[in-house]
């Protein structure tokens with residue numbers, strides 16, 4: 001199916017991202033896997049290549065592209081290389097900046113956005129807590145007003161870029177009596193006394209990404225670091241989660257599509273019983289099904305990309321794209337492992353890494369169950 005969501009400008013940008021992947025990321029893939037982190041110089045190089053400033057206005061060091069299709073191109077190319085790099089960069093450049101661009105004061109924008117666009121200030125976002133992530137309105141980290149400051153106590157877990165981050169957008173309960181309307185967002189800076197980071201968590205997949213706990217022990221945060229109005233944090237997150245979820249959808253499809261393409265090549269070369277394994281009717285039909293599933297998922301995700309670029313993507317459609325693409329991605333990659341036989345279970349094979357990297361996409365950014373809950377509610381159920 002020809003895709004018609006992108007124009008020549010987007011494809012030109014794709015070529016530059018692809019070049020960045022070839023030149024900067026691919027030669028360092030093994031290093032990132034061993035060190036379990038994306039080195040700082042790679043963040044800065046990505047910043048120089050303009051990967052982080054797409055949502056940031058030019059006056060604050062970004063490209064001010066104001067067209068989500070460029071973000072989607074970056075997510076596709078990074079995911080085709082590696083899911084972990086795509087998720088770390090995505091949180092930093094796709095998920096965090098809109099909070100500052102849309103809700104930040106002029107001072108906040110001047111202070112943080114240029115460094116974020118340059119890849120010099122790495123940003124994370126802390127919503128999930130050890131006691132639960134699905135029930136975001138039930139979060140327990142507290143913020144108590146003290147003059148011009150807030151005193152923040154609590155913790156967050158599973159935070160992407162958590163160990164490396166210079167900045168963390170943190171959701172805090174500032175009014176214990178108001179449920180979802182008692183949540184406020186703050187920007188925490190890495191050197192604030194009482195703000196500490198846990199070790200990098202030992203994950204099953206996406207080994208290269210840094211996922212950590214964040215701890216807040218009487219952290220004194222100036223009111224000047226409050227993002228948006230007091231009590232409006234939950235609404236701010238709900239309004240911006242569709243971009244995180246369509247980003248997940250784009251990445252899920254691109255990741256599985258690339259590994260499927262590599263698997264098809266493998267099935268043409270690998271022989272059993274004197275013939276290419278892809279030529280057995282069972283495998284041929286299986287691959288036909290997988291290609292179809294990817295293209296059908298991609299068509300829906302493309303429609304969501306186009307809608308989001310026009311500011312028309314609904315949270316429910318983003319939820320559909322997120323859970324469905326995660327399901328397809330995981331099914332496709334499981335079959336790709338099968339088609340590789342024993343080699344598919346070996347860590348040195350990309351297909352094995354991709355398979356374990358994909359498992360989390362049904363859990364994070366709102367689990368598939370929560371996505372279906374949102375869709376069901378919208379149906380009046």
Ligand SMILES: Cc1cc2nc3c(=O)[nH]c(=O)nc-3n(C[C@H](O)[C@H](O)[C@H](O)COP(=O)(O)OP(=O)(O)OC[C@H]3O[C@@H](n4cnc5c(N)ncnc54)[C@H](O)[C@@H]3O)c2cc1C
Pocket residue numbers: 091124125126127128129131132133134135157158159160161203206211360363364365366367368369370373
């Ligand atoms: C690698 C990784 C990176 C992450 N990065 C970030 C990050 O950068 N920032 C951040 O804030 N969070 C991050 N998360 C957290 C992620 O968003 C949460 O793990 C997720 O939202 C689920 O929350 P939970 O783990 O507390 O599970 P729980 O909320 O405890 O849920 C457990 C199970 O119960 C199900 N469940 C819960 N409620 C319902 C319901 N109403 N109906 C049906 N089923 C339900 C869930 O679907 C799940 O299957 C990350 C997680 C991982 C693993």
